[in-house]
Amino acid sequence: MHHFHYTGQKLHCESVDLAAVARLHGTPTYVYSARTIEDNYRRLAASLTGLDLQICYAMKANSNLAVLRLFANLGAAFDLVSGGELKRVTAAGGSTARSVFAGVGKTEAEIRLALETGVFGFHVESEPELARINHVAGQLGRKAPIAIRVNPDVDAKTHAKITTGKSDNKFGIPLKVAAAAYEAAAKYPHLEIKGVQMHIGSQLTSAEPFVEAVQKVIPFVEQLKQAYGISYFSVGGGIGIVYQDALASGDAAWWSARPEGERPLTPEAYGAALKPLLAPLGLKILLEPGRFLVGNAGVLLTRVEYLKRGSNKNFLVVDAAMNDLVRPAMYEAYHELVPLLRDSARPALKADIVGPICESGDCFAKDRTLQTVGEGEFVAFMSAGAYGYTMASRYNTRAMAAEVLVSGSRFELVNARENFDAMLAGEKIPGFLKT
Incomplete structure (x- = not known):
């Protein structure tokens, strides 16, 4: 659930009128709800009460410094996938000592930075990576804490581009050969085996794939505990969010009214399914959620530039584009589109929602029906808090785009809209072209 709702005819984030944000800071602008993030984090933590739990926010979903600081204040650690993300955590005042470094292509420079800064563990994706981490740790005279990511070959039944737990994905080491990888790791003098990790994909809407994967890996986890005294088991992230009917999903009544088979996966259902499997292990349990914590906590505000009426099709042209929110173009992803000023007296409009970029792929939705809106009016793409700004380009x-954080009746610009000088700051015309 989230805290975006209509108060009268006006769309609000918590107690803030979003039209006021759009008028003050312009568009396109991302707006995030602090209360939604806090609620999501606390519900997930509560669902696994009794476990030695460490939530590592997967910051690739949304790495704004204010959002990271909010998570740090809540007690979260972080799931990092680059040296830049590690530096962002430090800049935000977060704990790298409780955070994990994942990713299939860690460079020597990133490994060195992580060792010098101090991380809870490296989540290792391949045997060559074991050798590289050992080499860098040896140069620094340190022991690197590691956990190997095992691939359980479980179909998460999610989009092909965000599944990670099948044998034909690039991630992890197949479960059937993982024992040999741990044997190899144990022979390196500068590695310390601390745990084991798995992650099967993103945007899962059922607990069954999680249960299947955990059940498949648990016997191996028990073997590792006996053989190497591992202290933690990371089960990854992947809990999905609501994209269709996203505005309605902020209402508790909407959730309870859904037929049981159509209810999105809740943290309570997730915890109820996994806690009985994980508790007997007696290990620290790491979670690495991203989208679940921030996805429904953000919207993208945009302004209507034109309503282009055609003989066969209408086009609603907005000032946001695929460079601001690439998910529809990349994943054929659905984002609900709603007006900031709701007017039931207006006729319905059926149109393709498009941006100004010179690409046919710059299309947010085809044949979408909404109330008629015209030039200068504001609309919002819902569920845009994850993989929105972080995947944006120039x-x-x-x-x-700009980014704004809302807390109650307060809102603040937490990332100013980029200006042209900043865009060109790293570029130059070489001397040999200056004639």
Whole structure:
């Protein structure tokens, strides 16, 4: 659930009128709800009460410094996948000592930075990576804490581009050969075996794939505990969010009214399914959620530029584009679109929702029905808090969007809209072209 709702005819984030944000800071602008993030974090933690639990926020979903500081204040650690993300955690005042470093392509420079800064563990994706981490740790005269990511070959039944737990994905070491990988790791003098990790994919809407994967890996976890005295088991992240009917899903009544088979996966259902499996292990349990914590906590505000009426199709042209929110173009992803000023008296409009970029792929939705809106009015893409700004680009020399954080009746610009000078700051014309 989330805290975006209509108060009268106006769309609000918590107690803030989103039209006021759009008028003050312009568009496109991402807006995040602090209360939604806090609620999501606390519900997930409560669902696994009794376990020695460490939540490592997967910051690739949303790495804004204010969002990271909010998580740090809540007690979260972080799941990092680059040296840049590690530096962001430090800049936000978060704990790297409780955070994990994942990813299939860690460079020597990133490994060195992580060792010098101090991380809870490296989640290792391959045997060559074991050798590289050992080499860098040896140069620094340290022991590197590691856990190997095992691939349980479980179909998460999610989008092909975000599944990670099948044998034909690039991630992890197949479960059937993972024992040999641990034997190899044990022979390296500068590695310390601390745990084991798995992650089967993103946007899972059922607990069954999680249960299947955990049940498949548990016997191996028990073997590792006996053989190497491991102290933790990371079960990854992947809990999905609501994209369709996203605005309605902020209402508790909406959830309870859904037929049982159509209810999205809740943290309570997730915890009820996994806690009985994990508790007997007697290990620290790491979770690495990203989208679940921030996805429904954000919207992208945009302004209508034109309503282009055609003989066969209408086009609603907005000032946001695929460079701001790439998920529809990349994943064919659905984002609900709602007006900031709701007016039931207006006729319905059926249109393709498109941006200004010179690509046919710059299309947010086809044949979408909403109330008629015109030039200068504001609309919001819902469920845009995850993989929105973090996947944005400057394509067509478009500036990166602004970001705003809301808490109650307060809101603050936490990332200013990029200006043209900043876009060109790292570029230059070489002397040999200056004639």
